[in-house]
Amino acid sequence: MKQVFIKPAEGIYTSPYGMRSGSMHYGVDIANRSSNVPVHASAAGVINKAVGGCSNNGSIGNTCNGGYGNYVIVRHSINGKTYDTLYAHLQSISVSVGQTVNQGDKIGVMGNSGSSTGQHVHFEIYEKARVSQSEAVDPMPYLNGDKPTVSYHTYDGTWATITITQKANVFKNVGYEIIGQLEAGGKYKVYGQREYAADGTLFYNVGSGYVHHAYGTIANHHATVTSTINTYSSPNGAIKRQLAPGTYKVHAAKDGWYNLGAEWVKADQVLVTKN
Numbered sequence: 314m315k316q317v318f319i320k321p322a323e324g325i326y327t328s329p330y331g332m333r334s335g336s337m338h339y340g341v342d343i344a345n346r347s348s349n350v351p352v353h354a355s356a357a358g359v360i361n362k363a364v365g366g367c368s369n370n371g372s373i374g375n376t377c378n379g380g381y382g383n384y385v386i387v388r389h390s391i392n393g394k395t396y397d398t399l400y401a402h403l404q405s406i407s408v409s410v411g412q413t414v415n416q417g418d419k420i421g422v423m424g425n426s427g428s429s430t431g432q433h434v435h436f437e438i439y440e441k442a443r444v445s446q447s448e449a450v451d452p453m454p455y456l457n458g459d460k461p462t463v464s465y466h467t468y469d470g471t472w473a474t475i476t477i478t479q480k481a482n483v484f485k486n487v488g489y490e491i492i493g494q495l496e497a498g499g500k501y502k503v504y505g506q507r508e509y510a511a512d513g514t515l516f517y518n519v520g521s522g523y524v525h526h527a528y529g530t531i532a533n534h535h536a537t538v539t540s541t542i543n544t545y546s547s548p549n550g551a552i553k554r555q556l557a558p559g560t561y562k563v564h565a566a567k568d569g570w571y572n573l574g575a576e577w578v579k580a581d582q583v584l585v586t587k588n
């Protein structure tokens with residue numbers, strides 16, 4: 314199925330829609346450190362606004378164009394309903410008002426203009442003709458596309474629990490290819506973590522895919538050792554050393570063994586506190 318709205322630029326989601334340090338963030342941020350990253354129309358439409366004039370060296374509190382910096386609004390008519398999409402902090406704009414665009418057409422270049430601390434595009438969706446920013450809705454459900462059923466395997470390779478704090482996309486790979494969504498309040502096993510290579514943004518593996526760290530809170534499991542025990546290089550592997558009593562962070566679990574970082578211990582010799 315073709316998505317009605319597509320992700321407007323290649324890059325990583327760095328900031329979700331919702332409350333952010335005490336104020337409302339009315340869109341999602343997509344960052345990419347490459348040069349001249351094109352920003353695309355999320356759906357076919359007509360350019361409603363193309364507002365430039367800001368320098369590409371934004372900062373927090375920069376008020377150029379109300380903080381949006383250089384921005385474009387595209388107006389869409391989808392199944393008889395009007396939508397607006399807004400693309401902010403552009404470095405440059407390559408369309409003009411009244412111009413018709415197809416989905417995926419380049420409308421500008423990602424930048425760092427207005428109230429911005431680094432190169433990204435701030436993307437907003439309105440389910441009507443935009444009057445004020447407070448009408449913007451969370452773009453993520455629209456960017457989700459097809460929603461296959463996400464199944465969580467039961468292999469206990471966990472080392473932590475994540476509690477989802479706001480509706481989160483599940484990515485097939487770090488930041489790419491949305492394969493499902495998790496609702497706020499859900500608690501999931503964490504099977505590992507990976508960083509997005511370009512900027513080090515952390516993602517957690519929840520079994521079927523990856524969730525951006527900002528969409529949940531992590532509680533690590535801990536193993537308490539009450540008497541000196543052996544550690545092993547792998548489950549059922551060679552003895553590595555003796556481990557003194559104490560509490561250790563669990564990094565993984567497998568077949569009756571816990572990984573404490575560089576070494577493994579037998580599960581029946583430790584007391585694991587799960588959060």
Ligand SMILES: [Zn+2]
Pocket residue numbers: 328338340341342434435436
């Ligand atoms: Zn933003």
